[in-house]
Amino acid sequence: xxxxxxxxxxxxxxxxxxxxxxxxxxxxxxxxxxxxxxxxxxxxxxxxxxxxxxxxxxxxxxxxxxxxxxxxxxxxxxxxxxxxxxxxxxxxxxxxxxxxxxxxxx
Numbered sequence: 066x067x068x069x070x071x072x073x074x075x076x077x078x079x080x081x082x083x084x085x086x087x088x089x090x091x092x093x094x095x096x097x098x099x100x101x102x103x104x105x106x107x108x109x110x111x112x113x114x115x116x117x118x119x120x121x122x123x124x125x126x127x128x129x130x131x132x133x134x135x136x137x138x139x140x141x142x143x144x145x146x147x148x149x150x151x152x153x154x155x156x157x158x159x160x161x162x163x164x165x166x167x168x169x170x171x
Contacts, residue, residue: 068082068083068084068087069082069083069084070082070083070084072085149165153165153167154167154168154170155167155168155170156168
């Protein structure tokens with residue numbers, strides 16, 4: 066059966082042809098599909114932004130923790146060197162041999 070391609074007019078109303086109605090319906094379906102996909106993309110973007118934000122926060126938290134630990138290690142290093150310097154004086158330590166060689170004071 067062939068779809069009607071002619072519109073009809075009755076009592077001041079225009080009835081679209083079957084072809085015109087089908088084109089309108091096809092367009093509505095296509096637009097609806099695009100809106101659905103836009104919604105899905107927006108939700109995915111929000112999900113990824115949330116994950117990215119969490120990952121960024123985790124990284125920053127880890128970074129802050131490491132910077133704090135580094136500062137503590139620097140303080141420990143300075144304290145140790147001060148103690149050893151007071152005990153043995155100035156010199157050089159060879160970590161491979163474990164030998165400390167005092168430097169002669171002028």
